[in-house]
Amino acid sequence: MNYQIELRHFIYFLAVAEELHYRKAAEKLFISQPGLSTQIKQMEEILGTQLFVRDKKKVSLTPAGEFLKKEVEFILNHLEQTKKQVKLIGEGQLxxxxxxxxxxxxxxxxxxxxxxxxxxxxxxxxxxxxxxxxxxxxxxxxxxxxxxxxxxxxxxxxxxxxxxxEDTFSLVLPAEHPLDEKNFKNINQVADEDFILFSQDYSPMYYDTVLSICEDSGFVPNVSHKSVHAQTIFKLVENKLGIAIVPTTLQHGFQMKVKFIEMKNIKQRAVxxxxxxxxxxxxxxxxxxxxxxxx
Amino acid sequence: MNYQIELRHFIYFLAVAEELHYRKAAEKLFISQPGLSTQIKQMEEILGTQLFVRDKKKVSLTPAGEFLKKEVEFILNHLEQTKKQVKLIGEGQLxxxxxxxxxxxxxxxxxxxxxxxxxxxxxxxxxxxxxxxxxxxxxxxxxxxxxxxxxxxxxxxxxxxxxxxEDTFSLVLPAEHPLDEKNFKNINQVADEDFILFSQDYSPMYYDTVLSICEDSGFVPNVSHKSVHAQTIFKLVENKLGIAIVPTTLQHGFQMKVKFIEMKNIKQRAVxxxxxxxxxxxxxxxxxxxxxxxx
DNA sequence: TCTATCTGATAATTCATACTTATTGATCAT
DNA sequence: ATGATCAATAAGTATGAATTATCAGATAGA
Missing domain, CATH: 3.40.190.10 (Periplasmic binding protein-like II)
Structure with a gap:
């Protein structure tokens, strides 16, 4: 007596509302006509409202049924869409x-x-x-x-x-610096210059790697400035406040009066x-x- | 194997999604835990997507489940409303x-x-x-x-x-305040007083607008209290704990020992x-x- | 006034399946 | 170990959505 509306009811209801004919609707749903009849009747009981008028020889919708038809169309469409979306999200598509x-x-x-x-x-x-x-x-x-x-x-x-x-490291020098790609041999040629590096706590790995590069050439760099922005480092180099060692790809994307010398021969890489x-x-x-x- | 989703599934799903606990959810639904488990599992099969992650010792929603939860909330609300509407229309109401x-x-x-x-x-x-x-x-x-x-x-x-x-704004002052409609010229006359305003997250637009009113007069208000009730704000003003700026229509319907000065000359409106x-x-x-x- | 043939509603029966209880396996805390 | 607490699984039950068979009423054609 105290049932619950189910989607089945809506699907059945829609079929009858479209066909306005129980037998045809039942055929379309691949169920028997008596089953459909009882389900619709049950639905009307649950909703407490007449949805169809069964007149002699013809079936028609009541105003409430008319309203429900529009709603059911919406609900079923929305549901279909939701099912699709859930599937997509489950597949990582969305x-x-x-x-x-x-x-x-x-x-x-x-x-x-x-x-x-x-x-x-x-x-x-x-x-x-x-x-x-x-x-x-x-x-x-x-x-x-x-x-x-x-x-x-x-x-x-x-x-x-x-x-x-994996990236090589490059030496960053002011544009006017005497060293260039041709006469550069080893990093110890600039052992006496001031170094500008990325801050230790911004990237410990970078910092350690740069120190090891210097160590391999037998010197400990004199680090005068530290920064967290490539932009700042290049600006400092441009103003001759020191030289730097940075991952090579950083040479793109900045407009600075500095020159890059790629150090392909050293084993360290910026990973x-x-x-x-x-x-x-x-x-x-x-x-x-x-x-x-x-x- | 080839079942159809039913509303029952959604109701069960929502209970589990809310409780994140099968046994508790089952209790809430007045069904047994194994029944709930199988229904949720079936639902996942129908949708072709995992909805919950049953980790060791705890249940949580997958992204797809998260999405579905919102949708199910909407669908069930909408359905409840539709049922009501159908009933009303059936009774000849609109x-x-x-x-x-x-x-x-x-x-x-x-x-x-x-x-x-x-x-x-x-x-x-x-x-x-x-x-x-x-x-x-x-x-x-x-x-x-x-x-x-x-x-x-x-x-x-x-x-x-x-x-x-569209409403003008009014200044709200304690009844005994020296300022009145005649000697009031500009809001900066009360720039030094404490302000009581509606909370920012209750109505961001109101808050921003009041700030812009003050800004136009060249000061930043000192906001001492915030509230979500006009009643409270007026009470605070009455007790001389500050002054307020509120939409003018709020002056009706409250019995307070406060006075309102409508600020018709400022461009801001409460919309x-x-x-x-x-x-x-x-x-x-x-x-x-x-x-x-x-x- | 008969039939024949539509309609949808009932009645009786069957059968699918959403439930139940009982149990297991896994994980945690003591 | 031991017990507590999860969710999952297994097996059996019972609800109710289906079925088939039938009915009652209406229409239409003789």
Whole structure:
């Protein structure tokens, strides 16, 4: 007596409302006519309202039935759409990947990833945020970020890392500096100059690597300035306040009166890695990873 | 194997999505836990998507489940409303309009609408609820409300807004305050006093507008108290804990020892707007809108 | 006035399946 | 170990949505 409306009722109702004929509607639904009759009757009981007028020889909708027909059409359409969307999200087709990156990753890795995503999974949204190594790690741990691009060799437990891009280092000199690509042999030629480097706590790995480069040539650099912005470092070099060693890709994208000398012969490389939470189940992230494996 | 989704599934799903705990959800639904488990599992099979992650010791929603939860909330609300409407129409009524409003809309706009409706469409039912801006927007999106009266300049996609009433602002002062309509020239005469305002998150637009009024007179107000009730604000003013700036119509309907000075000369206006879902098909809402266009 | 033939509604029966209870396996805390 | 607490699984039950068979009423053609 005290049943609950079910979608079945709506589907049956719509068929009758369209056909205005029980037998035909039942045929269309591949059920028997008596079954349809009882279900519609039950529906009217649940709603407490007559939906059809069964006159002699013909069936028609009451005003309430007329209204319900429009609503049912909407509800069933909406449902169909929802089912589709749920499936897509489940497959990672829709959804969002929150990406963090170091400024130096913006030269090629991140743009390539975004282009690839746009092409292969145009329905995946991305948000971008430029953050320091440490800030990215914290954000990933706190699930404010899905994917980070950092220069770190070690990451906390629960996170995975994978190198995605290896870059040589370049010496950055003022445009008028006597050294150039031809007469440059070894970094110890500038052992006595002041060095401008990225801050130690902004990127410990970078800092250590640069020190090891100098060490390999037998000197300890005199670090006069530290900064977290490539822009600032180049500006300082331009103004002859020192020289710098940076990942080579950073030479693009800035307009400065400085020259770059790529140091291909040294073994150290600037490694950009991606980091993510091991148990991150964001399906859109998986798509990102697949793509990055191929870059 | 090839079942059909039913409303039962949605109701069960929502319970689990809310409790994130099968046994508790089952208790709430007055069914057994295994029954619930199998139904959810079946639902996931039908949709072809994982909705919950059953991790060791805890249940959580997948992104697809998160999305579905919002949709199911909407669908079930909409269905409940549809059932009501059908019943009303069946009884010869035109249906129901669910109206939300800010307290400050109760002075003239909402009562006028209700009177007009009662006169022209006596068969339209109305329900009223006083809600904040944000609560109204959420309720409209979730189909718990047909029409809202808010003070907002922007609304989410899928909603329409239309200004319905423009009001001047009034300065609210304790009855004994030296300033009055005659010697009042400019708001900067009270620049040094403490201000009591409606909370920022209750009505961002109001807050910004009041700040801009002060800014135009060259000062930043010292906001000592914030409240969501006009009553409270007036009481605080009455007790000389500060002065306030409110939409002028609020001066009616309260018995307080405060005086209002209407600031006709400033350009800012308190705009009350109506909001509704663009694709709301409630026929009773249409009648409401027709009426409001003429007010 | 008969039939023949439509309609949808009932009645009796069948059968699918949403439930139940009982149990298991896994994880945690003590 | 031991017990507590999860969700999942297994097996049996019972609800109610189906079926078939039939009925009652209306129309139309002789």
């Amino acid at each position: 959804g969002e990947v929150r990406i963090g990156f170091l400024g130096s990753a913006m030269q090629n890795v991140v743009p390539n990833l975004l282009l690839g995503l746009k092409e292969k999974y145009p329905t995946v949204h991305t948000t971008l945020e430029e953050l320091s190594n440490r800030a990215q790690i914290n954000a990933i741990l706190a699930d404010r970020l899905d994917l980070g691009f950092v220069r770190l060799s070690r990451v906390p437990k629960g996170l995975d890392v994978r190198p995605v891009f 950009l890695s991606m980091v993510w939470k091991t148990d991150n189940r964001n399906p859109a992230l998986q798509k990102c990873m697949d793509l990055l494996m191929k870059l | 249906g129901e309009v669910r109206i939300g409003f800010l307290g400050s809309a109760m002075q003239n706009v909402v009562p006028n609408l209700l009177l007009g409706l009662k006169e022209k469409y006596p068969t339209v039912h109305t329900t009223l609820e006083e809600l904040s801006n944000r609560a109204q927007i959420n309720a409209i999106l979730a189909d718990r409300l047909d029409l809202g009266f808010v003070r907002l300049s922007r609304v989410p996609k899928g909603l329409d807004v239309r200004p319905v009433f 009350l707007s109506m909001v509704w879902k663009t694709d709301n098909r409630n026929p009773a809402l249409q009648k409401c809108m027709d009426l409001l266009m003429k007010l």
